[in-house]
Amino acid sequence: MGLRGRMPEAAPVDDVALGALDCVLGYHVARAAVVTVGLFERHVGERFGLRKVEFSILMLLAANAALSPKRLGQVLLLSPPNLTLLLDRLQERSLLRRERNPLDGRSQNVVLTDAGRALASDAAEAARTMETELSARLSSAEHAMLIELLRKATGR
Amino acid sequence: MGLRGRMPEAAPVDDVALGALDCVLGYHVARAAVVTVGLFERHVGERFGLRKVEFSILMLLAANAALSPKRLGQVLLLSPPNLTLLLDRLQERSLLRRERNPLDGRSQNVVLTDAGRALASDAAEAARTMETELSARLSSAEHAMLIELLRKATGR
DNA sequence: TATTGTTATACTCTATAACTATA
DNA sequence: TATAGTTATAGAGTATAACAATA
Numbered sequence: 268m269g270l271r272g273r274m275p276e277a278a279p280v281d282d283v284a285l286g287a288l289d290c291v292l293g294y295h296v297a298r299a300a301v302v303t304v305g306l307f308e309r310h311v312g313e314r315f316g317l318r319k320v321e322f323s324i325l326m327l328l329a330a331n332a333a334l335s336p337k338r339l340g341q342v343l344l345l346s347p348p349n350l351t352l353l354l355d356r357l358q359e360r361s362l363l364r365r366e367r368n369p370l371d372g373r374s375q376n377v378v379l380t381d382a383g384r385a386l387a388s389d390a391a392e393a394a395r396t397m398e399t400e401l402s403a404r405l406s407s408a409e410h411a412m413l414i415e416l417l418r419k420a421t422g423r
Numbered sequence: 424m425g426l427r428g429r430m431p432e433a434a435p436v437d438d439v440a441l442g443a444l445d446c447v448l449g450y451h452v453a454r455a456a457v458v459t460v461g462l463f464e465r466h467v468g469e470r471f472g473l474r475k476v477e478f479s480i481l482m483l484l485a486a487n488a489a490l491s492p493k494r495l496g497q498v499l500l501l502s503p504p505n506l507t508l509l510l511d512r513l514q515e516r517s518l519l520r521r522e523r524n525p526l527d528g529r530s531q532n533v534v535l536t537d538a539g540r541a542l543a544s545d546a547a548e549a550a551r552t553m554e555t556e557l558s559a560r561l562s563s564a565e566h567a568m569l570i571e572l573l574r575k576a577t578g579r
Numbered sequence: 580t581a582t583t584g585t586t587a588t589a590c591t592c593t594a595t596a597a598c599t600a601t602a
Numbered sequence: 603t604a605t606a607g608t609t610a611t612a613g614a615g616t617a618t619a620a621c622a623a624t625a
Contacts, residue, residue, distance in 0.1 A: 286486025293459030302451030330442025
């Protein structure tokens with residue numbers, strides 16, 4: 268989803284019954300995703316020219332000494348071809364580089380460049396600000412509980 | 424996301440630090456979506472040949488006397504062209520029909536056929552079963568609270 | 580002129596299979 | 603033979619703009 272063009276911003280549709288949908292977690296998760304994606308675009312995406320996945324990749328690389336594409340793909344649920352393209356793009360922007368793993372020539376270590384580390388840091392800061400914007404809707408405790416429940420539902 | 428092919432089912436990646444991602448609601452929402460989408464596919468999607476949106480459309484039509492494409496689009500955040508194609512497909516399966524609105528010739532009422540109502544009923548039942556499968560991870564109270572928090576975060 | 584819905588088109592994202600290289 | 607990563611291709615989903623019909 269993601270509607271710019273002709274869709275009214277906040278449609279007055281409170282009189283439409285959700286029916287069975289109301290008890291379906293997935294429906295509410297999908298709706299929440301619309302909100303969080305919009306938040307991300309405004310706070311991080313447009314400002315730093317990063318897609319959600321790209322942002323996630325940068326965050327993971329910033330938080331871990333070295334990661335192989337394989338591990339990145341496992342965490343973010345990305346297929347190898349998909350990941351190759353993503354890393355290509357970030358590499359073209361000189362945000363990361365791929366180093367050959369000296370212990371196993373098949374594998375490689377993906378590491379942030381200095382520019383990548385700087386961008387990751389700025390983007391992380393923007394993400395923190397982004398989360399505080401949610402405080403208009405959720406208290407800090409609710410925010411934490413929501414994440415905890417999602418983690419539990421997800422099984423991680 | 425949605426990885427069938429070469430991705431390991433449950434990758435042992437607990438040793439990868441999430442970093443700033445850990446506090447980003449959108450990240451956890453996206454992860455939860457992977458779970459809920461998978462659940463949906465197994466319980467409803469494959470069984471009834473319904474995509475998520477199609478299921479949602481059926482649920483809304485079942486719960487409301489009559490809805491115009493416009494209103495459906497507002498609730499489900501679907502663009503008009505997108506919705507036209509979706510309704511076309513459901514109509515070809517004889518699950519719904521489009522009636523001209525006698526009060527305003529520009530608008531139309533989308534209504535379920537008997538077959539559509541029957542399928543909606545069966546699919547809703549399957550969705551209820553689906554939600555109970557979450558009880559392995561979430562208590563009933565947690566399930567309800569999670570939905571409530573998501574609703575609050577979404578602003579509906 | 581504004582609104583509802585449709586058609587046509589292009590683009591992004593992802594899925595799949597086949598390939599290379601290391602082991 | 604198995605694994606890590608790449609390349610190539612096709613497909614699903616969605617966005618955009620232009621259009622038709624009604625108000």
